[in-house]
Amino acid sequence: MAEYKSFKPDWAPEKNDKAFACSVMDGIEGITDTTVGNINPQLEKGRRKPIRKLVLPVEEYVNGVAQGNRMVLSRAITLIESNNSDHFAKAQNVLQQLLPRTGKALRIGITGVPGAGKSTMIEALGNMLCNMGHKIAVLTVDPTSSVTKGSILGDKTRMGTLSRNQNAFIRPSPAGGTLGGVARKSRETMLMCEAAGYDIIIIETVGVGQSEITVRSMVDFFMLVVLTGAGDELQGIKKGIMELADAIVINKADGDNLLKAKVSRGEYERMIEYIRPATEGWQTHAYLCSAIKKTGLKELWKVIEIFTKMTKEKGSFQKRRENQLLDWTYSMIDEHLHNLFFDDPVITGRMPEVRQSVLTGKISPTQAVAELINLFDIERAAKRHSGIF
Structure with missing residues (x-):
């Protein structure tokens, strides 16, 4: 273990007087071993705080949110906002179990x-x-x-x-x-x-x-x-x-x-x-x-x-809620298909050449779209996103 050492710069005065711009606090009373691991006396007694889990089990999210625990609610929202595919699946599981309460x-x-x-x-x-x-x-x-x-x-x-x-x-x-x-x-x-x-x-x-x-x-x-x-x-x-x-x-x-x-x-x-x-x-x-x-x-x-x-x-209140659910569904379909298309390696590989052809007037935007759609294979793209849906 490395030990703490004190260094005095060349410009420091000989005496510890008002010439110093700052002062140093004394260490923890009773601590003689200054190695890094023993600075906190609680560490020696095994009272160290447990390492916080970054992602909780699904049951803990569900129970915490249902009980109104604000800390768990915040962490559940963070899980929802994550773009990690593993987090996405867990977030949807949590949401599905909590859906009857919404x-x-x-x-x-x-x-x-x-x-x-x-x-x-x-x-x-x-x-x-x-x-x-x-x-x-x-x-x-x-x-x-x-x-x-x-x-x-x-x-x-x-x-x-x-x-x-x-x-x-x-x-x-x-x-x-x-x-x-x-x-x-x-x-x-x-x-x-x-x-x-x-x-x-x-x-x-x-x-x-x-x-x-x-x-x-x-x-x-x-x-x-x-x-x-x-x-x-x-x-x-x-x-x-x-x-x-x-x-x-x-x-x-x-x-x-x-x-x-x-x-x-x-x-x-x-x-x-x-x-x-x-x-x-x-x-x-x-x-x-x-x-x-x-x-x-x-x-x-x-x-x-x-x-x-x-x-x-x-009845217009409930009708609006129903229309909002359908709009939400359709918007997610649009978003998912958009991601499937632009994340496809064949499309991304072909895109620079097609873009240049459109800008130089060699082909029309309509022709460019037709060419890219013909190159797109929905089954191939879906396999890469199988963990999301």
């Missing part, structure tokens, strides 16, 4: 332009719902760093009080370039949270854009958060987001901004008259809210409760 939560989607105060509003709304006895799970989908592949915004750190609430669970996930800013595994993560006993699931997306409509296929109630005087009125119509919203919430309606917010509310109400309702039998309206002053939150929750009760009575 489907009972209310799913709310929240989107809006960056800076609209989505995270602040979610924290205020979440704290209010927790105080009412609900269990809240917040899935925040952040932009992905091109360097670390992790989340950039760190929404969890901006929901300080909610993240410390025992009735709340916040899970930030990098969008990973997925269409709509919704993480590829967000649907399965949502089911895991429902199985853990969370009765309200809130999904916050990256921002407003044409591709952001993906979130509509995951939630029961879709909310658009806007600002006053930011040009959202025109952008909302142009990007097609307003026609998907069950409620338009004008945030930061407080102080000197309150009058402007009331004017904006009137403008949005006039626009809504020309837009087809997002949910059959439900009329979308604009509402004022201030996450900082905690105003308008109770009224907003009342709107969501009325929406849920009405759509369940009319």
